[in-house]
Amino acid sequence: MQISLIQAVLIALLGYLTYIHVPFLGGGLVGWYCIGRPLVSAMFIGIILGNVTKAMELGVYVQLIFIGLVTPGGSIAPDMNLATYVAIPLGVAANMDGAATGALSVVVANVANVMATPCYAATMIPVNIQKKLVADGKLAQAAAVPVWGNFVKFLFRFIPTFLCIYFGQTGIDWIVTNSPQWLIDIMTIFGNPMCLVGFAILLKLMVKKPTDLLYFTFGFALVGALGLDMITVLIFGLVIALIEFKVGRAAKKGGAM
């Protein structure tokens, strides 16, 4: 399918609105941490493109790769936002599979990092204007700077996202239709285990002692060996967690059970 001009504009606009620093959807709780998650973004991208099922299928894959993404203050992390809003629309348009879309998203996320420093530098302009306005006693204007100053972030989000989607689709389409089978196979083998990178980042955060890996193994085995569904696994997890919680509380009350 072809992504139309208006669809590309809408997707790029949504990409901007769900970026980490953008206030206009009600702040990061609604934008970045909710609609901005690849899984949720995929639903809206799918609605714009008229193919929700395909978008969700790809969205799950991109989400799993970035599931462990933590963006602590000041550090420059992989650009999940641009990756989501470029890889999923292009994947839907060129009818790519999850593994290939995941591979594309990883490439975009890391290439897009080059924009981080210039964007921060440009943000200094409104920040310094705000400082000067306070010094001059123009307080109402100083308070309004964080509203219009966000325009800087708009330039660094909307334009690259729009260009990549609108002009990238021909390129991606050509690559997908003209790639030899061996290249497609390699990309599939490459993309298939990619979400393990996201899980490894999570495990790094969650595993406090080596025996904690047994919980991971337990969840793995419930699906691999027993073929249980997600909800059942969750219930097992909650039960174990509850027991652990009670033991932990009891231990703190001086061991009195």
Place this chain on the structure above:
Amino acid sequence: MTQKNTKLTPALMRKSYLNWMMYNLSLYQPETMQAPALVKMFGDIREDLYPGDAEKQKDLMNRHLPFFNTEPFLGCIIPGIVLGMEAEKAAGEDVPDDLITAIKSALMGPFAGIGDALLPGTFIPILLAIACGLSQNGSVVGAIFYMVVFLGVMIPVTYFLFTKGCELGANAAELVLGNDIKDDIINALNIVGLVVVGCIACSYARFQIGFTYVKDGVTLVDLNALINGVWPKLPVYLMAMFTYWLMAKKNWGTMKVIGLYLIIAIVGYFTGFLAP
């Protein structure tokens, strides 16, 4: 305990809460980080705190120009505490400027740490892992589940933290930082997270051994079937442990691991050891 004078009202708290929740990162940059948002928050209530006093209003905004940075959502307790202090100061209580700055500096580190660990480090990935499980086969159920549960939990929690900060002042920090039940809750949540991540890893990651030995049209050795017969999806499990070991124990970065994956894919394909 004596009741202190304050200009704090419920309307003021609501207005400032929304203001902070929206603009906390709007002008984020490495120099003063989230400070421009605090300037805005106090700028918008300057008439409520110091009606008609341009000089005091300017001092108020000046106090918040320097560096401020924390995890903005669970850490919203700090702007809450600062608002409580400023509202007392505006009502004539003796609140030194240095104390306000000191409280901000003392609390922003701990709340950045605990906020990042709890929110994007634990709560969000667990919810997303569950949501991804629900959205298998392209269903929107997972996405809707995530939106409802995440906002349904986080909006009340952040509002509670912000208003508690306003009312209790610095004591409110004790609520979160000094509470030993917090560690047990994190510990328990971690276990749910680990089990769920194990489940998702098994459902989504694929790593297929392609090696087969065929003689006269009869498959004598099918390594993939053999290994999966030992334990289902064993290659995926080993690959997951290998990736974890590289990243956690060898401190490999994401790009380096992905580079290795690419090499493994190319070598694996041409030797026929891996199958798509």
